[in-house]
Amino acid sequence: MKIGIIGAGAIANFLLKEINSKQMKNLHINSILVRDVEKYRTLESSFGVKLYSNLDDFLQSDIDIVVEAANVQAVKTLLPAVMKKKDVVLISIGALADAELLTEISSLVDEYNHVVHLPSGAIGGLDIVQNAHALGSVTNVTLTTRKPASSLIEEIITDEKVIFAGKAVDAIKQFPKNMNVSIVLALAGLGVEKTNVRLVADPHIEKNIHQVDISGDFGEASIKITNNPFPENPKTSYLAAMSILGTLQRMNRNIRIGG
Numbered sequence: 593m594k595i596g597i598i599g600a601g602a603i604a605n606f607l608l609k610e611i612n613s614k615q616m617k618n619l620h621i622n623s624i625l626v627r628d629v630e631k632y633r634t635l636e637s638s639f640g641v642k643l644y645s646n647l648d649d650f651l652q653s654d655i656d657i658v659v660e661a662a663n664v665q666a667v668k669t670l671l672p673a674v675m676k677k678k679d680v681v682l683i684s685i686g687a688l689a690d691a692e693l694l695t696e697i698s699s700l701v702d703e704y705n706h707v708v709h710l711p712s713g714a715i716g717g718l719d720i721v722q723n724a725h726a727l728g729s730v731t732n733v734t735l736t737t738r739k740p741a742s743s744l745i746e747e748i749i750t751d752e753k754v755i756f757a758g759k760a761v762d763a764i765k766q767f768p769k770n771m772n773v774s775i776v777l778a779l780a781g782l783g784v785e786k787t788n789v790r791l792v793a794d795p796h797i798e799k800n801i802h803q804v805d806i807s808g809d810f811g812e813a814s815i816k817i818t819n820n821p822f823p824e825n826p827k828t829s830y831l832a833a834m835s836i837l838g839t840l841q842r843m844n845r846n847i848r849i850g851g
């Protein structure tokens with residue numbers, strides 16, 4: 593499968609190393625869309641890719657699928673045009689908290705028949721939420737995220753501080769680089785208005801910890817993921833990048849595990 597990536601940050605570089613440098617079977621990154629081609633020119637020789645700054649040229653290049661690894665704003669701006677031409681894997685899923693964009697994307701899926709893949713990113717438990725919600729009988733989904741205080745706030749604190757408590761739809765507005773997980777969780781179940789979120793800045797941790805609590809007719813579940821952060825971008829968990837790779841690898845398989 594030939595891949596085009598939007599963005600050239602921590603996640604994109606991880607994918608370039610794992611897929612192109614290690615010559616991963618059945619996957620190859622051919623094209624990267626950036627805003628400033630000169631800034632990233634060395635990627636061409638290091639990883640054998642071609643850089644584009646024009647979306648149409650990028651979409652017309654030799655790629656089967658687009659992987660977005662940029663940010664929420666880029667998804668809002670670029671996704672409708674991408675979906676008319678290619679299947680897409682999104683990691684800045686927070687963009688879909690925007691009800692208008694979600695409606696537009698749903699009608700583009702119907703019209704152009706391209707698939708939108710939403711990897712589980714830095715969390716787990718989406719299988720439980722989706723299955724438990726099959727009869728619409730999930731009553732509560734709460735995400736509690738703890739990140740190192742220095743990656744969230746400038747203020748120096750000695751005790752942990754809750755910096756957000758409320759609905760997923762508001763969490764992503766205030767923390768677009770940290771709360772994408774809350775939106776994939778919401779889309780899997782109760783929606784962005786009914787999925788509860790707490791974001792805690794913790795001066796005593798070095799990992800990104802996500803706790804997902806689910807209850808409903810099925811029973812109760814709690815899943816805690818203690819994520820190693822990316823050294824290049826500590827806001828981002830290593831698992832988020834791995835989840836893109838896993839999603840791409842599973843597309844080639846005919847035995848589907850977990851649904």
Ligand SMILES: NC(=O)C1=CN([C@@H]2O[C@H](COP(=O)(O)OP(=O)(O)OC[C@H]3O[C@@H](n4cnc5c(N)ncnc54)[C@H](O)[C@@H]3O)[C@@H](O)[C@H]2O)C=CC1
Nearest residue numbers: 599600601602603626662663666684713714772825828832
């Ligand atoms: N779903 C999840 O679990 C997670 C999602 N994320 C999302 O993934 C995104 C990427 O993460 P990282 O690679 O760590 O961030 P990063 O900040 O290292 O890299 C993002 C890159 O995208 C580029 N970019 C921004 N707008 C662009 C545009 N319009 N066109 C082309 N390039 C553009 C930036 O210049 C930057 O180089 C985050 O912003 C966040 O939205 C991050 C962690 C977890």
Ligand SMILES: O=C([O-])CC(=O)C(=O)O
Nearest residue numbers: 714769770771772773829
């Ligand atoms: O990487 C993480 O731990 C979660 C994250 O930043 C996001 O969901 O935006």
